[in-house]
Amino acid sequence: MIKRNPKTHQSNLQDAIKATAWQQIAEYGAPALSLRAIARELNITAPAIYNYFADRDALVTALVIDAYTSFGDSQLASLETVAVDDHANRLKAIGLAYRAWAHRYTQRYLLIFSTPIPGYAPSIDQIGPSSARSIRPLFSVVEAMRVAGRLNDAAYRPIQPAYEAHFEQWRAYFDQVHPLTHFVAMTIWSRVHGFVSLEINGHFPPFGENGDGLYLSEIDAIQRQFLHKVS
Amino acid sequence: MIKRNPKTHQSNLQDAIKATAWQQIAEYGAPALSLRAIARELNITAPAIYNYFADRDALVTALVIDAYTSFGDSQLASLETVAVDDHANRLKAIGLAYRAWAHRYTQRYLLIFSTPIPGYAPSIDQIGPSSARSIRPLFSVVEAMRVAGRLNDAAYRPIQPAYEAHFEQWRAYFDQVHPLTHFVAMTIWSRVHGFVSLEINGHFPPFGENGDGLYLSEIDAIQRQFLHKVS
DNA sequence: AGTGTTAATATACACCGTTTACTAAAAAAT
DNA sequence: ATTTTTTAGTAAACGGTGTATATTAACACT
Structure with missing residues (x-):
């Protein structure tokens, strides 16, 4: 007792x-x-x-959802101080926010993008909504570029028919965004993520928390490739 | 007995x-x-x-080294059938090989680039050589571009002085390659890795093992951004 | 007062990496 | 040829893990 x-x-x-x-x-x-x-x-x-x-995985799932929410908040907040038609700086702000958040909350980042919990595999049904929400700010930036006629589609390659079904199902979480927007947003995401992922996992030299030339040049490249000049 | x-x-x-x-x-x-x-x-x-x-970590380290070796072999083999001065196709071949290997040996890929073993942190001293060897083929492709005067350095940003020391130390594993080559190779690596990482970890829809438009367009973008036309 | 529900406990099981002590066999030394 | 030393395994145990089961204490409601 x-x-x-x-x-x-x-x-x-x-x-x-x-x-x-x-x-x-x-x-x-x-x-x-x-x-x-x-x-x-x-x-x-x-x-x-x-x-x-219910079990350890249920707790981890709750934590993953929290992490996505924190990440989504950070993405959203980064856009607040930038004018909605200032596409170049919105791309830059959201890109820098991605890396800054990963450095500030490394463990949350790893919880989402790595699989540090042995035997844990997240169920898309449970984390889908918070995951989609966290990516949506980037989508909105790209979509605004498209609507404004400033989205460069030179690199666009339509999804191969064989994968269209999978793609469409997965895209249900993203409000049926325009395919071109989806294409560009995923490309930008993958570039930003690639840099940060290698950095966080120790495959790049330790740049520290401050911005550095390599990452900024990637953001430059993204701007130059996908953002048309005003015509 | x-x-x-x-x-x-x-x-x-x-x-x-x-x-x-x-x-x-x-x-x-x-x-x-x-x-x-x-x-x-x-x-x-x-x-x-x-x-x-000596302990579990020592075994894992041995496995990681094996994985890097397998990865490096794959990278090296991808270049064998492409002429040394065919820079565009060497970029493409090595990029496709990266993704193909990751899909073929998903667990090896995760062992290297994720941290799936709880409590395990690889020591750079032990895995450095095999890690460097696995990246070297990409470096050699970029270096050949540079030597041939076909490497576009428009995006180049020198390393900030504050990080130069760290960078130099880390670069010791890469035979003091030219800074511009290093810069471009790391950028390419980060892009390719970003796509494959999101894909393997289930953040992208399941494209399957075959090439798809999104990945090919990234390779296109890499070629266009970094490979000068013959002048 | 009695009943049913809730939220905690105690106990136990099967797993894990690792340490210690011990033993049998092989190799080396005399 | 005998003795010694080294090698390479076993057995048992420690402290750790997630989790299932059974039980108990506290509370709300009739």
């Missing part, structure tokens, strides 16, 4: 579990995530967590 | 451990790698593995 720690009596234990998980992920990295460690920190027993999350 | 299974008496148990590890990684994924499972498969006990690898 052990008297439970008052900590466990806080209004929402579910949130406390997630908060502790984030704290431990930030401190020891996502792979070290442990239900038992979380329970210890909260002065409860490990099985108690199962009252709030 | 148990008579050991003949399997354990094969000439090189170290290689057998690695082979079994690869087999289980291919079947169940890298995160499920387990020394005990390997030992079971080989009819030995788990601690016996410690005669051949």
